[in-house]
Amino acid sequence: MQASAGGSGERLGAARPKQFCALQGRPLVSHTARALERISWISDIIVVVSLEHIETMKSIIQKYGHKRITVVEGGVTRHRSIFNGLKIFAENKLSNCPLQKPEVVIIHDAVRPFIEEDILLKVVKAAKDHGAAGAIRPLVSTVVASSADGCLDHSLERARYRASEMPQAFLFDIIYQAYHQCNDYDLDYGTECLHLALKYCKTKAKLIEGSPDLWKVTYKRDLYAAESIIKDNLSQQVCVITDMKGDAVQVGFLLHETLKSHIKQVKRISVSLCKDDNYMQNIILGQCYNFICMHVKKSAFQETQLVDILENANISTLYPVVLISVHLNVSENASFSSEMEDLNRIKEFAREVKKKNILVYGLLIHYNKDDPQLQETVNSAATIISALIKDRNPELIGQLLVA
Amino acid sequence: MQASAGGSGERLGAARPKQFCALQGRPLVSHTARALERISWISDIIVVVSLEHIETMKSIIQKYGHKRITVVEGGVTRHRSIFNGLKIFAENKLSNCPLQKPEVVIIHDAVRPFIEEDILLKVVKAAKDHGAAGAIRPLVSTVVASSADGCLDHSLERARYRASEMPQAFLFDIIYQAYHQCNDYDLDYGTECLHLALKYCKTKAKLIEGSPDLWKVTYKRDLYAAESIIKDNLSQQVCVITDMKGDAVQVGFLLHETLKSHIKQVKRISVSLCKDDNYMQNIILGQCYNFICMHVKKSAFQETQLVDILENANISTLYPVVLISVHLNVSENASFSSEMEDLNRIKEFAREVKKKNILVYGLLIHYNKDDPQLQETVNSAATIISALIKDRNPELIGQLLVA
Numbered sequence: 001m002q003a004s005a006g007g008s009g010e011r012l013g014a015a016r017p018k019q020f021c022a023l024q025g026r027p028l029v030s031h032t033a034r035a036l037e038r039i040s041w042i043s044d045i046i047v048v049v050s051l052e053h054i055e056t057m058k059s060i061i062q063k064y065g066h067k068r069i070t071v072v073e074g075g076v077t078r079h080r081s082i083f084n085g086l087k088i089f090a091e092n093k094l095s096n097c098p099l100q101k102p103e104v105v106i107i108h109d110a111v112r113p114f115i116e117e118d119i120l121l122k123v124v125k126a127a128k129d130h131g132a133a134g135a136i137r138p139l140v141s142t143v144v145a146s147s148a149d150g151c152l153d154h155s156l157e158r159a160r161y162r163a164s165e166m167p168q169a170f171l172f173d174i175i176y177q178a179y180h181q182c183n184d185y186d187l188d189y190g191t192e193c194l195h196l197a198l199k200y201c202k203t204k205a206k207l208i209e210g211s212p213d214l215w216k217v218t219y220k221r222d223l224y225a226a227e228s229i230i231k232d233n234l235s236q237q238v239c240v241i242t243d244m245k246g247d248a249v250q251v252g253f254l255l256h257e258t259l260k261s262h263i264k265q266v267k268r269i270s271v272s273l274c275k276d277d278n279y280m281q282n283i284i285l286g287q288c289y290n291f292i293c294m295h296v297k298k299s300a301f302q303e304t305q306l307v308d309i310l311e312n313a314n315i316s317t318l319y320p321v322v323l324i325s326v327h328l329n330v331s332e333n334a335s336f337s338s339e340m341e342d343l344n345r346i347k348e349f350a351r352e353v354k355k356k357n358i359l360v361y362g363l364l365i366h367y368n369k370d371d372p373q374l375q376e377t378v379n380s381a382a383t384i385i386s387a388l389i390k391d392r393n394p395e396l397i398g399q400l401l402v403a
Numbered sequence: 404m405q406a407s408a409g410g411s412g413e414r415l416g417a418a419r420p421k422q423f424c425a426l427q428g429r430p431l432v433s434h435t436a437r438a439l440e441r442i443s444w445i446s447d448i449i450v451v452v453s454l455e456h457i458e459t460m461k462s463i464i465q466k467y468g469h470k471r472i473t474v475v476e477g478g479v480t481r482h483r484s485i486f487n488g489l490k491i492f493a494e495n496k497l498s499n500c501p502l503q504k505p506e507v508v509i510i511h512d513a514v515r516p517f518i519e520e521d522i523l524l525k526v527v528k529a530a531k532d533h534g535a536a537g538a539i540r541p542l543v544s545t546v547v548a549s550s551a552d553g554c555l556d557h558s559l560e561r562a563r564y565r566a567s568e569m570p571q572a573f574l575f576d577i578i579y580q581a582y583h584q585c586n587d588y589d590l591d592y593g594t595e596c597l598h599l600a601l602k603y604c605k606t607k608a609k610l611i612e613g614s615p616d617l618w619k620v621t622y623k624r625d626l627y628a629a630e631s632i633i634k635d636n637l638s639q640q641v642c643v644i645t646d647m648k649g650d651a652v653q654v655g656f657l658l659h660e661t662l663k664s665h666i667k668q669v670k671r672i673s674v675s676l677c678k679d680d681n682y683m684q685n686i687i688l689g690q691c692y693n694f695i696c697m698h699v700k701k702s703a704f705q706e707t708q709l710v711d712i713l714e715n716a717n718i719s720t721l722y723p724v725v726l727i728s729v730h731l732n733v734s735e736n737a738s739f740s741s742e743m744e745d746l747n748r749i750k751e752f753a754r755e756v757k758k759k760n761i762l763v764y765g766l767l768i769h770y771n772k773d774d775p776q777l778q779e780t781v782n783s784a785a786t787i788i789s790a791l792i793k794d795r796n797p798e799l800i801g802q803l804l805v806a
Contacts, residue, residue, distance in 0.1 A: 130554065136547065140621050141566040142595040143546050143559070144539065144610065151533065151607040155567065155598045156546070163544040164558060192545040195558045204554040207547065212622045218543050219615045221628035224635075228627035343805060387798035395790035401802050402746060 019110040020056060021223055024230050024319055024392070025357065028217060029057070030064045031113035031230070034318065037067055039117050044099050046088055047110070048074040048081045064317060070099065079187045079196070082107060083179040090176055101172060104128060107193055108167040113226060114213040120167055126206035127169035132197040134168035135210035162207065165214045168193055174201045234319055235389045236264045237288045241306065243271040243295040248328050251367055252294055254378045255326075262386035263290075271295075289319050290389045294326040303360065307353050316357035322389050323353075326363045326381070343400045350398030361388050362400035377403050421620055422513035423459060426630050427637070427722055427795070428760065431620060432460070433467045434516035434633070437721065440470055442520050447502050449491055450513070451477040451484045467720060473502065482590045482599070485510060486582045493579055504575060507531060510596055511570040516629060517616040523570055529609035530572035535600040537571035538613035565610065568617045571596055577604045637722055638792045639667045640691045644709065646674040646698040651731050654770055655697055657781045658729075665789035666693075674698075683712050692722050693792045697729040706763065710756050719760035725792050726756075729766045729784070746803045753801030764791050765803035780806050 019029040029047065036045050045068050049057045057071050072088055074081035089101045104127050108115060119135055126133030139158050147153040170193070178196040186196060194205040217226055238259065242252045252268075259266045267283065291310075293303050303325050310316055310323075325346065343362070350360035365381050367374075381403035388396075422432040432450065439448050448471050452460045460474050475491055477484035492504045507530050511518060522538055529536030542561050550556040573596070581599040589599060597608040620629055641662065645655045655671075662669045670686065694713075696706050706728050713719055713726075728749065746765070753763035768784050770777075784806035791799075 132555075134555075136549075137544075139546065140619060141540075141568055142598075143542065143564050144567045144595075144597065145564055146539075146610050147607070151609055152535075152537075152597050152601055153607075154601075155595045156564075158594055159592070161546050161548055161559075164547045165544055189562070191561055192547075192558045194547065194555050195545075198555055198557075204550070204556075206554055207549050212624070215622075215624065216543060219618075221615070221618065221632060222624075224631035225624035225628040228631065229624060232627075347805075383798050384802075387796055391794055391796060393790055393794060395786050396799075396804070399787075399802070399804050401799070402750075 017053065018217055018223070020053070021217075023113070023223070023227050024234070026064065026318065027060055028113055028223075028226070029110040030060050030066065032108070032110050032115065033061075033066050033069060034064070035113060035115045036108070037069070039120060042106070042120075043068065043102065045069045046072050046085045048072045048085045050074045065314070075187075077188055079179070079182075079190050079193075082193065083187070086172075086176050086179060089172065103172060104169055105172045105175060106167050106169045107175075109216055111217040112166050112214055113217070114215075114229065115167060116211070116213065119208070119210050119214065120169075122208050123167050123169040126208055127171060130206040131174045131201070131203035132168070132170045132194060132205035133208055134194050134205050135165045135214055136162035136207045137165050137210055137212070137214065139163055164192060164194060165210055165216070167214075168205070170197060174203050177201055178203075230319075231390060231392055234289045234392065235386075237286065238263050238266055238290040238292060238385075238389060239283050239288045240266060240268045240292045240294060241271060242268060243293075245296070248296050248367070250369070251328060251365065251374070251378065254375065255294065255365075255381055258375075258378050258382040259385065262382050263389065289315070290322045290324075292324045292326055292385060294328070296328045296330065303349065307356065307358055310358060311356055319357075320392055320394070321358045322392055323358055323360045324363055324385055324388055325360060326365060326385075328365050328367045330367055346400055347398035354394065354397055359392060359394055359397050361397060363388075363403060364400055365403045420456065421626070423456070423463075424620075424626055426516070426626070427633050429467065429721065430463055431516055431626075431629070432513040433463050433469070434629075435511070435513050435518065436464075436469050436472060437467070438516060438518045439511070440472070442523060445509070445523075446471070446505060448472045449475050449488045451475045451488045453477045468717070478590075480591055482582070482585075482593050482596075485596065486590070489575075489579050489582060492575065506575060507572055508575045508578060509570050509572045510578075512619055514620040515569055515617055516620070517618075517632065518570060519614070519616065522611070522613050522617065523572075525611050526570050526572040529611055530574060533609040534577045534604070534606040535571070535573045535597060535608035536611055537597050537608050538568045538617055539565035539610045540568050540613055540615070540617065542566055567595060567597060567610075568613055568619070570617075571608070573600060573606075577606050580604055581606075633722075634793060634795055637692045637795065638789075640689065641666050641669050641693040641695060641788075641792060642686050642691045643669060643671045643695045643697060644674060645671060646696075648699070651699050651733075651770070653772065654731060654768065654777070654781065657778065658697065658768075658784055661778075661781050661785040662788065665785050666792065683716070692718070693725045693727075695727045695729055695788060697731070699731045699733065706752065710759065710761055713761060714759055722760075723795055723797070724761045725795055726761055726763045727766055727788055727791055728763060729768060729788075731768050731770045733770055749803055750801035757797065757800055762795060762797055762800050764800060766791075766806060767803055768806045 020027045023031055033045060036042055047057055047069055049071060051073050054071055054073060061069050072085050075084055089099055104124050123133040123135060139161055142158050143156040143161060145153045174197055178200040181200040182196050197203040197205060217223060240256055256266060256268045291306060293306060303323060310321055315321060346362040353360055363381060363384060365377060384401050384403060423430045426434055436448060439445055450460055450472055452474060454476050457474055457476060464472050475488050478487055492502055507527050526536040526538060542564055545561050546559045546564060548556045577600055581603040584603040585599050600606040600608060620626060643659055659669060659671050694709060696709060706726060713724055718724055749765040756763055766784060766787060768780060787804050787806055
């Protein structure tokens, strides 16, 4: 199985190739690699990059702990790069890493990070049946052909055509043979692997209708969209860790209930369970990237403990984790300078754990059990928490917000 | 000149048609209408909407003060809607609003809000010369045709084809004649106006290479992208209003200088100039949507005055305005409860002016003129200000952040 990561990013107008642009702090190619490597039946992932980016790619693999990835030097065109990737299996050049020739090979773009297992399964199954298969999407715009003078020659009937997207899958022998037989013109000017399989192996690829998620990050606006989608995905789940006693239990309960109308999945656990490694491991395996520590001031449970747990589980390696420290303030007589001290403590702590990709914010809830506006305060707290989780703004870490 | 706003939004997966989805609180169609109406040589804008959305559209026109717009009922397909729009000029149905038949008509989509004057000029000029013209873009994906069994029939050579985008422009008589002559099949299944002009009037449209901004908001990710682009555009300029005396002048100057490395255009004016209506009018006409009021505590200048100025100028009708109230704190002995009172004051004020689409945030800078870390504090302030402006988060209004 193979993923191609060629391309120079010139359309994006970015200084670096688009596959190396950061989304939530991590290069796009790493997001795509992650999407592929979490699928257990993909045995090997080949990333093809130009010579100048091989070291960058290797350091990305190391930094984010990618597995089963082999980096291969690309060619000057898309087809030449893919061909280089395929050769690894056929020619076994890498003496220290003999990859077995696969039955089926998937070809994918590094700039399509939102690839799901179901479409991969569909193209692989179809490739086994038909020799080749590829994802398609309806055309968004009409396609036109121009004459030599830059005027309309004819337009295509939109319904009869499709956009060819990725992933595509092939019986290895078919696509490898196609690349071996094709000429320099194909290698230099062609872009479509399905076309090569048709032309040189008479293999008519099965076309599989894919989801809109398959789109290719091409322009700057696509980076914006991808960033928003990732943030959206990360903000679906929150884990509330409470250490509430007496009256405060009520606020904890209220906040938990109110959060449910803002965030899809709200888990609530008590501090004692936090110390149970298995329990926390489950939460973390559930891909939770948002934690709320809720306690009356000077609680026994320290956010530092949670940070240790998160760090040991490598949870913040792939995505920034949001940690909101919610303080219930019951006294109103604290001096401003002692309050400032607390604030400085949060700021320093936030700055420290930012290095571990954990974003810490403080939230103060003034609590008076007889307050008729308690629900309103809790609503405000839930709104702020939800906004912090959805924004994941690294510049506002260490701030103490007030509900 | 005409803008079409048909389409049902089914591809977006949204509850309402995509042209009515909100971007920074305002419907997409209003952003597109604004882009067209600010161009003085466009005499009339026709918005075509389905019967059920006519009232919605009319209320949008009123709410956002759009000018030169006529709402027309659409048909069941794209072509029928456009035809309805064109009929307004030819048949003068509206007795109370006799629109003059134009020489050239522009056809545009409501879901392409980032339309610029230069491409409009180019297609209009080309339409005068050639009878028809349309914007095109390179294809992002290869286009394939499938055979009856869902397999690849052939793929098109990507370089020979282009995506047909909007805007398009036509000599009115040509496009109107084309619509009059075309058959029901065209009206029901066709999508391409350039094709009609070619087929029925033998007019070969000039194809004009457009910018990536012309893309069509089609999927949810496109809404995310559009939102980010608008935020990006809004955060290019900030106006710093200072009322600094004595030592504080130094901090004002430092902050102003530091902000320049975060925000493209930083204007600085003193409070006295604020009271000069002409001066403020210039700032506002310069499309500034971000204001920082900087003063030592208990200043004579109140943010309320600025809000009045903004309100009178209707500046926050089209986009939310960010107003950051920066307090220089020189004393450290204020009690916590008095500090809380200040916070509550900001919160209430923020809640109040939110109704006017003005987003207020507080920022506290602790200032001691001999502090060796002053530059660091100012850096922190600039980072927070820049983050608030870029995020424009309505849920964090009224918070008092600390640099």
